[in-house]
Amino acid sequence: MKFDLLTFGRASIDLYSKNIGAEFNDIKLLSTAIGGSPVNISVGAQRLGLKTSIVTGVGNDPIGSFIINALQQEKVDVSHVNTIEGTTSTAVVCGIVPPDKFPLVFYRDKAPDNYLSIDMVNTIDFTHYRSFLMTGTALSVEPTRSAAIYATEKARAQGATIFLDIDFRANLWHDVRAFGVTLRQYLPLCDIIMGTEEELLAMGLTESDQVKIKDNAISSPTIEGDINAVIKQVLSSGVKLLLVKTGAKGVSAYYPDGRIENIPGFPVEVVNVLGAGDAFASGFIYGYLQNWDTYQSCRLANACGAWIVTRQGCSNYAPTYEEIIQFIKDKGGF
Template sequence: MPRFDVSSIGLCDVDLLGRPITHIPPEGKLELINQIRMTVAGTAGATAMDCGILGVSVQGVFTVGKDDLGDYICSKLTGFGVDCSLIKRTDKAQTSASILPIPKSGGRPALHVTGASAIFNVDESEYDAVLDAKIIHVGGTGLLQSFDGEPTVRLLKKAKELGRTTTFDLIGASAKTFALVEPCLPYIDYFIPSIEEAGEMSGLTDPKAIAQFYKDRGVKNAVLTMGGDGVYVSPETGEDFTLPAYDIEVIDTTGCGDSFSAGIIVGLIKGWDLYQSARFASAVAAKVAMGLGSDGKLVSFEDTIHTMNTLKTK
């Protein structure tokens, strides 16, 4: 029996966010804003954090710098119940980080330093520990220069050989990213990109066609997040379905996709079907969008269940 519910592997960084940003003031000038916040982020880091908040056992597997930002990540994740024993520290690069000037619309323009995530990798000698979880989540393909491609394929393949369930998300996808992603697809049980990223890689625009594109290449379940338009789900068996987004005031969309992945993972751990898992994941993402940063207003499993059952959809 695996030790953890989830092993979250890949990109972890620190986000420094401010809102609302209407413009950048001229040099030497001061502009007052309402809020500045620092959070753990990244397609693996934020998912690990949100899984911890939602009460499942999770270990983080990423590389951070031997710096203040790396200390912050380890301290914050530990506080959320994430096991940090497999987080590597390096003095060869700073911890990955982003500055996000969030406008009133809640969008997320970003200035990013790849940093230590560029040298993140998992050696085969580490597989026993890294894959010691029921669900293996890989997040960050596209910004993990040393891990992208064949190393990711090997790890996912080994995960499936061990009978693990695999989930997968990426970041900053383009047509070029597909060369890294395609060999992974036969080993992915739940493919959870945004519709924009999935469309960029496939060259398609229709959600049904996009989902089928990835399923034809080996993905078992395609789950496409569509922001304010909800989610499109093409399950391994049964009919495709869509779910509307929750009707909320959007403060910040940073981390919504990462938190949605966490919601799907928690649903799978609870033994729910994909419809119920996607409903819950949508509620998780809504809680995150209600606040600033990749955890936003997410506080607990019970509170999220309440949101799922009471908040109106669009």
């Protein structure tokens, strides 16, 4: 079977607070969903109409079964979801206190996606995939880092478009400065890069104290640095396009020839920002693979992100193509 997109990286069960506005200590009820950027992007793109598959790991435990079953229910291919003995499937607990407090607690002791191997990559026939998405977190530890780079090389050799979602999670790196060191080495393998301004700044860190995390909001740190210098460095690596997400304002598309295209977003009332970037990636990849231009692809991406921030979860609330097109029409069109 031919697939439009293969994603690579972490998978988890996400436990979301159902008590919107409650501080973490006051959470009474939690809802369950599957998560992790590669999972959210695979599900989001599948719901839009692409055929997707994922390379990840789960433990030999009920949570691993939950993740696999949920992916199958979403019709995401699980041929390369590896059950890794001696590991424990990942869980994430998410608080929701709009408009700007979204604490995350990760449970990743012996996380299965940290044990993806080159041997596992060798079981993949990369001729079956039109595009390949890597996330920054997958590059944080060995042996997964080497497996991730090897998979990217193999996908690229078969002509797949290589997407990178920067996906900076400070708590998943032994030293936050290693994030930029590692990703800068990876950039020459990539075609299209996606990230927030903060994630771009994380790629240029020279001091650990440049990163500030408030209220355990790991997905939205405050980072000091020179954004223009980092953008210039990324564009000089050989990538075709850099997409810098700017929240409700939309996204700025940077091209190697110096062009900049600003694509507006869709202002909405925020309930939960978690997963918005993954929804953006799903939308952009869909448009790109349909040969839409950058503006239209980014408008769809912005709409998918806006849709998700009005919901309480991530992939479980991802829109279908019909739903998101109606959303765009209701808000003035492309």
